[in-house]
Amino acid sequence: MKKLIFGFLAPVAATSLLVVSAVAQQGDATRGKKMFVDYSCYACHGFSGQNGPGKRLVPMKMATVVFTAYVRSPGTNQMPSYSAKVLSDAQLADIWAYIKTLPDSPEAKDIPLVQQLKAEAGK
Amino acid sequence: MSKPKHTSVGRRGFLKGAAAGAAVSAATLVTPQLTEAQQGGGRGGRGGAAQPEGAVIAREDGTARPAPVSRIVENPGSDYMCDVIKALGIEYVSFNPGSSFEGLHESLINYTRNNPEIVTCTHEENAVAMAHGYAKADGKPMLALLHGTIGVQHAAMAIYNAYGDRVPIIMIAGTGDTAVPAHTAVDLGAMVRDFVKWDHQPDTLAGVGQALIRAYKLAMTPPMAPVLITVQAELQMGAMPANRPQVPKFTMPSMPSADLASVRQIAKDMVNANNPRIAAGRVRTQEGMDLLVRLADLLQCPVGGGGDRMTFPNRHPMAGNGVGGAADVTLSLEAGGGGGGGRGGPGGGGKTIVISTAELLATSNFNINGNGMNGDVYIAADPEATLPALIEEVQKLLTPDKKRLFEDRGKKHAEANHAARAAAVEAASVGWNASPVSLARIAGELWPLIKNEDWSYVSPQGFVGGWPSRMWDMKKTYHYLGGQGAGGMGYGAPASVGAALANKKHGRLSVNIQTDGDMNYSPGILWTAAHHRIPLLSIMHNNRGYHQEVMFIARAASIRNRGQENSHIGTRLIDPNIDYAMMAKAYGMYSEGPITDPKDLAPALKRGVERVKKGEPVMIDVVTQPRG
Numbered sequence: 088m089k090k091l092i093f094g095f096l097a098p099v100a101a102t103s104l105l106v107v108s109a110v111a112q113q114g115d116a117t118r119g120k121k122m123f124v125d126y127s128c129y130a131c132h133g134f135s136g137q138n139g140p141g142k143r144l145v146p147m148k149m150a151t152v153v154f155t156a157y158v159r160s161p162g163t164n165q166m167p168s169y170s171a172k173v174l175s176d177a178q179l180a181d182i183w184a185y186i187k188t189l190p191d192s193p194e195a196k197d198i199p200l201v202q203q204l205k206a207e208a209g210k
Numbered sequence: 211m212s213k214p215k216h217t218s219v220g221r222r223g224f225l226k227g228a229a230a231g232a233a234v235s236a237a238t239l240v241t242p243q244l245t246e247a248q249q250g251g252g253r254g255g256r257g258g259a260a261q262p263e264g265a266v267i268a269r270e271d272g273t274a275r276p277a278p279v280s281r282i283v284e285n286p287g288s289d290y291m292c293d294v295i296k297a298l299g300i301e302y303v304s305f306n307p308g309s310s311f312e313g314l315h316e317s318l319i320n321y322t323r324n325n326p327e328i329v330t331c332t333h334e335e336n337a338v339a340m341a342h343g344y345a346k347a348d349g350k351p352m353l354a355l356l357h358g359t360i361g362v363q364h365a366a367m368a369i370y371n372a373y374g375d376r377v378p379i380i381m382i383a384g385t386g387d388t389a390v391p392a393h394t395a396v397d398l399g400a401m402v403r404d405f406v407k408w409d410h411q412p413d414t415l416a417g418v419g420q421a422l423i424r425a426y427k428l429a430m431t432p433p434m435a436p437v438l439i440t441v442q443a444e445l446q447m448g449a450m451p452a453n454r455p456q457v458p459k460f461t462m463p464s465m466p467s468a469d470l471a472s473v474r475q476i477a478k479d480m481v482n483a484n485n486p487r488i489a490a491g492r493v494r495t496q497e498g499m500d501l502l503v504r505l506a507d508l509l510q511c512p513v514g515g516g517g518d519r520m521t522f523p524n525r526h527p528m529a530g531n532g533v534g535g536a537a538d539v540t541l542s543l544e545a546g547g548g549g550g551g552g553r554g555g556p557g558g559g560g561k562t563i564v565i566s567t568a569e570l571l572a573t574s575n576f577n578i579n580g581n582g583m584n585g586d587v588y589i590a591a592d593p594e595a596t597l598p599a600l601i602e603e604v605q606k607l608l609t610p611d612k613k614r615l616f617e618d619r620g621k622k623h624a625e626a627n628h629a630a631r632a633a634a635v636e637a638a639s640v641g642w643n644a645s646p647v648s649l650a651r652i653a654g655e656l657w658p659l660i661k662n663e664d665w666s667y668v669s670p671q672g673f674v675g676g677w678p679s680r681m682w683d684m685k686k687t688y689h690y691l692g693g694q695g696a697g698g699m700g701y702g703a704p705a706s707v708g709a710a711l712a713n714k715k716h717g718r719l720s721v722n723i724q725t726d727g728d729m730n731y732s733p734g735i736l737w738t739a740a741h742h743r744i745p746l747l748s749i750m751h752n753n754r755g756y757h758q759e760v761m762f763i764a765r766a767a768s769i770r771n772r773g774q775e776n777s778h779i780g781t782r783l784i785d786p787n788i789d790y791a792m793m794a795k796a797y798g799m800y801s802e803g804p805i806t807d808p809k810d811l812a813p814a815l816k817r818g819v820e821r822v823k824k825g826e827p828v829m830i831d832v833v834t835q836p837r838g
């Protein structure tokens with residue numbers, strides 16, 4: 088996966104990368120929360136950032152620059168691309184900051200009911 | 211044939227007459243106080259030419275009243291119609307009332323004494339969608355009555371769904387209620403003719419009997435479908451002829467099955483294949499599922515659900531894709547369809563053998579089920595009727611060597627299928643503690659509460675991530691009833707209530723995970739469930755919107771590079787949020803919610819299950835993640 092993302096990044100000029108990361112560090116999670124809904128991120132990734140047909144975003148393992156580049160050009164038929172015209176780098180940094188605050192899921196092995204369901208299904 | 215004439219009478223006059231009549235004699239029940247001309251003139255202030263207009267206005271503004279009865283008809287034609295309906299074994303009749311079938315309605319309450327039982331519906335779409343769900347849960351059809359042009363139009367989408375789903379429904383539309391010209395038509399059936407299997411408008415009472423028998427047989431012979439009989443009001447209201455027509459003989463035809471030579475060839479192909487597969491789209495009855503299990507046990511080959519209904523137990527060792535690459539022989543049994551269309555063979559190359567009734571029903575205009583499956587061998591027959599012979603022929607070919615080989619093969623498939631099932635459940639942990647609540651959490655918490663009951667999942671699961679199928683042990687045809695048939699939303703809520711009505715008879719616990727958009731097309735169905743004490747646990751999958759469309763609009767806006775901030779317009783059900791617990795209460799149903807914390811879910815579901823087991827409908831509103 089990582090490889091794929093860096094593949095997308097390759098054409099991005101080094102200077103703009105610097106700008107992106109500079110802005111990214113100031114991401115505001117409160118603003119990001121609103122953007123996450125207004126910009127329909129939740130539609131495919133869930134309000135949880137991890138439920139739905141979209142990729143699991145939690146825990147967010149991408150750096151802001153990687154995240155921004157991915158959203159600009161996801162390179163998949165599933166995820167629409169978002170240009171800087173509709174979502175600025177700063178806004179994407181806000182969204183990223185919000186996703187970072189979303190709690191991760193417990194592991195299946197730590198949920199007794201899931202374990203029980205799994206044991207029954209795999210019998 | 212003599213018949214009571216519709217002549218208008220002022221409302222007060224009718225009531226006054228009725229009161230006076232009660233004191234006099236039955237034969238002079240009501241005394242007309244105004245002539246139609248007087249009424250028309252009075253309302254419109256015009257002369258004779260305005261008469262029909264006055265009647266129409268009265269009808270539509272709600273001031274119309276029953277015509278005066280100047281004589282008694284003690285043996286109306288509709289009593290005979292009820293005899294035929296009973297002979298067909300129909301147990302429930304759903305409708306929204308209308309004068310075009312008032313004769314039949316009166317016979318149902320006073321002649322057959324509400325047996326078959328009348329199910330009062332607040333919308334014709336509910337009446338037909340209930341019958342849709344009922345037939346899938348029970349295996350036999352219900353009757354839905356429709357009031358003239360308007361009733362048929364309200365019912366149309368539900369008929370369309372049932373047609374796409376190949377589900378039998380018997381419908382009678384009343385016509386000839388001339389008080390409102392707009393409610394009658396020269397050819398009433400025309401409006402839905404392209405999506406019923408047969409429709410007919412008999413001229414005589416005996417003809418109605420014959421048509422009902424024929425309609426039933428056609429509806430119940432695969433490919434099954436809704437049928438419509440249009441019955442003139444005067445045939446219902448008028449007296450029976452002196453020699454009362456007989457209830458026609460009723461014998462269900464046996465189902466078309468494959469010829470023996472073809473069956474032998476299929477058996478050979480399947481037994482000699484290296485990697486055979488079965489794509490099982492539909493079975494008609496539980497017996498069909500049991501036969502399929504026997505065939506899979508013999509062949510030890512994977513069985514995939516070729517459609518969206520229960521055809522094969524989902525935890526049978528052969529349920530799934532198994533191991534090993536492409537199939538060299540695929541046996542496709544009534545696969546495809548269900549509104550999704552059968553677009554070509556099951557894929558994977560190799561030889562495809564199709565046994566299907568798809569080619570026995572040509573559809574006009576609406577090619578709902580696509581162009582049918584493609585196959586190297588195609589047999590137009592009912593798979594379930596063919597399976598006994600096929601099993602017998604397979605058994606004859608099973609040498610000890612073959613049996614050993616199949617056993618080894620079966621073990622590998624079983625292992626792969628078990629692993630796939632376990633992995634599918636493992637994914638439930640994602641967002642397990644999230645608020646709003648995940649769909650996996652809902653299905654997961656439900657399972658321990660229902661697994662020791664005789665349960666039935668009555669709603670579609672396309673929008674709930676398929677979690678019930680992933681987590682629940684489904685091994686009966688009524689464990690999952692499939693989708694809308696033709697993708698028409700507004701099916702889920704009424705079809706669930708219809709299925710629950712059938713399940714009530716069998717003492718089954720019905721469970722519905724109910725999407726919010728679907729709920730709001732015709733929520734009066736909640737009253738029907740409460741009024742008729744239909745036990746059904748409905749859990750709102752309340753994602754506060756037409757979420758499917760949120761995703762589509764978001765994608766369109768993105769393609770156009772116009773941003774997303776308006777994607778909620780026209781797609782979300784917010785501002786204000788809809789309070790489903792309050793809605794259910796208003797209709798007389800026990801309810802809880804909205805639940806947002808997943809920790810509150812299990813206790814609420816438990817309370818719900820307990821109440822449903824006592825025989826009442828319950829709604830639990832859960833605010834959910836948008837998708838599973």
Ligand SMILES: Cc1ncc(C[n+]2csc(CCOP(=O)(O)OP(=O)(O)O)c2C)c(N)n1
Nearest residue numbers: 673697698699725726727728755756757758
């Ligand atoms: C009669 C009808 N109108 C419109 C549609 C388009 N449509 C498809 S899915 C959908 C959303 C339904 O909302 P809901 O039942 O809440 O399901 P969700 O997508 O939110 O899970 C709509 C409106 C349809 N399929 N049928």
Ligand SMILES: [Mg+2]
Nearest residue numbers: 726727755757
């Ligand atoms: Mg919804």
